[in-house]
Amino acid sequence: MKGVAVIGVGHxxxxxxxxASVQELAFEAFAEALADxxxxxxxxxxxxIAAVPEYHTQRSIAGxxxxxxxxxxxxTWLTEAACASGSAAIRTAWLSIQAGVHEVVAxxxxxxxxxxxxxxxxxxxxxxxxxxxxxxxxxxxPAYYAMFARRHMHExxxxxxxxxxxxxxxxxxxxxxxxxxxRKEITLEKAAAAEGVADPFTVxxxxxxADGAACVILASADRARAGRRPPVWxxxxxxxxxxxxxxxxxxxxxxxxxEQAAAEAxxxxxxxxxxxxxxxxxxxxxxxxxxxxxxxxxxxxGEGGAFIAERKPYIGGPVAVNVDGGLKAKGHPxxxxxxxxxxxxxxxxxxxxxxxxxxxxxxxxxxxxxxxGQYCFVQVLSREPVHQ
Amino acid sequence: xxxxxxRKSFTPATRIGAFADHLRDGRIMASxxxxxxxxxxxxRADCDVCMHRAFEFVEISGRGHLHTxxxxxxxxxxxxxxxxxxxxxxxxxxxxxxxxxxxxxxxxDAIAIGMPVxxxxxxxxxxxxxxxxxxxxxxxxxxxxxxxxxxxxxxxPGEHRPTPEEPIR
Numbered sequence: 001m002k003g004v005a006v007i008g009v010g011h012x013x014x015x016x017x018x019x020a021s022v023q024e025l026a027f028e029a030f031a032e033a034l035a036d037x038x039x040x041x042x043x044x045x046x047x048x049i050a051a052v053p054e055y056h057t058q059r060s061i062a063g064x065x066x067x068x069x070x071x072x073x074x075x076t077w078l079t080e081a082a083c084a085s086g087s088a089a090i091r092t093a094w095l096s097i098q099a100g101v102h103e104v105v106a107x108x109x110x111x112x113x114x115x116x117x118x119x120x121x122x123x124x125x126x127x128x129x130x131x132x133x134x135x136x137x138x139x140x141x142p143a144y145y146a147m148f149a150r151r152h153m154h155e156x157x158x159x160x161x162x163x164x165x166x167x168x169x170x171x172x173x174x175x176x177x178x179x180x181x182x183r184k185e186i187t188l189e190k191a192a193a194a195e196g197v198a199d200p201f202t203v204x205x206x207x208x209x210a211d212g213a214a215c216v217i218l219a220s221a222d223r224a225r226a227g228r229r230p231p232v233w234x235x236x237x238x239x240x241x242x243x244x245x246x247x248x249x250x251x252x253x254x255x256x257x258x259e260q261a262a263a264e265a266x267x268x269x270x271x272x273x274x275x276x277x278x279x280x281x282x283x284x285x286x287x288x289x290x291x292x293x294x295x296x297x298x299x300x301x302g303e304g305g306a307f308i309a310e311r312k313p314y315i316g317g318p319v320a321v322n323v324d325g326g327l328k329a330k331g332h333p334x335x336x337x338x339x340x341x342x343x344x345x346x347x348x349x350x351x352x353x354x355x356x357x358x359x360x361x362x363x364x365x366x367x368x369x370x371x372x373g374q375y376c377f378v379q380v381l382s383r384e385p386v387h388q
Numbered sequence: 389x390x391x392x393x394x395r396k397s398f399t400p401a402t403r404i405g406a407f408a409d410h411l412r413d414g415r416i417m418a419s420x421x422x423x424x425x426x427x428x429x430x431x432r433a434d435c436d437v438c439m440h441r442a443f444e445f446v447e448i449s450g451r452g453h454l455h456t457x458x459x460x461x462x463x464x465x466x467x468x469x470x471x472x473x474x475x476x477x478x479x480x481x482x483x484x485x486x487x488x489x490x491x492x493x494x495x496x497d498a499i500a501i502g503m504p505v506x507x508x509x510x511x512x513x514x515x516x517x518x519x520x521x522x523x524x525x526x527x528x529x530x531x532x533x534x535x536x537x538x539x540x541x542x543x544x545p546g547e548h549r550p551t552p553e554e555p556i557r
Contacts, residue, residue, distance in 0.1 A: 247477070
């Protein structure tokens, strides 16, 4: 039968990691995933590396990582879609298994964001937008999301307190995640009093650059059933893109790519938003998580602020969102982030999330965004290969 | 010369390069497709409606309404000396949007989403190289316009037609 499942997961500690090179971070995650799967290295047919190459001094990063993991001579390639590289890599691995070309594929997301100097990173940061019409006026990542936030506040009455409530939640759960960069609780007052970045944002509205790696091993249905661990099935795989330039978007209160990718993923999986019990969403900024509630259909457009204010995305609410700390508290090693999301949801569906476990989680979702919404990938994951 | 456009240029070469020449002459230009007539702002050389590759510039009023805005505290490389600075996205009356800085005519506390604004071409004379930008100003702001190419050293910006080597659909 057809179908692709996650059969092994591994995660390196996210954060400032001056102790390790990028391939050593990748090894940390891969070794854990391999042990989890119970496979020998020789059983892996191919590897897909997720990373954003311009942040590394090493070029051809896939080759270096592959060699260090000891996966020669199997094929390897890099998949890049900015901050959505992780989910894009999972998609290419899924495609290769669905096509019958490979049976078992390792996806390794890895990134060292602290390798370049602050000056070099600020230079790259100045070119995240459309350079012809926008970067020439000094735009930044936070500035784009700050402008989404301003528009959201204007149209729907969303408040700064509601946005900071997202950061408070994610730090609450991040404090309980041993892999997270920031393992401490914060308060609304602390977020409000913090240094400004781009109004209405303070530093607590923004996720932090981090080093890190995560790995999932995917397998065909036959191989997954013969595996050591209970398979977690990729039942809905949605992907879409939006214009690079905010000057060409139909609206700035959400990400059209996310709405489209979510609709595709739900249709493929045969589920509705209300069926999702646990989700990891791309909270690169607090408003991004509020827009994600709406883009994914967890609430109606404009109601995302009330959704967090009423604590609905906490464990015990209708859908638990970013209960691993999200990008905000876990840190954002961009190539690793999407893979980390799938690791977390697989653990939740296997019932292995410890104190952060969502009770009887059977259906989960990941939402991984590249750039300011140019790319979006949404996965529905399930304990069962098909939904009845 | 598109390298004139913006406070820092990342795009030296483009087929709509004369946009910056027009801006220097005091004119804000959209593009109009010579195949289907579709108008675009920001201007584009190649039509995304009908795939035609020839276009002409058409002047727009620069009037519009503020869509959203932010004040950047943490600036990228090359912009540190100006920080903090406020940027806005404006919905243009003739269609399309533009991103630009606010001029001195609009104070921070007067800024409100939805307010009517006027985009005004500005030549930045505090900088060593030529830089031309659009500035978000109050409605009714006026400025001087020049004949095309009246500035010394400015190439004559006409409509752009593909050269014979370029395929035309």
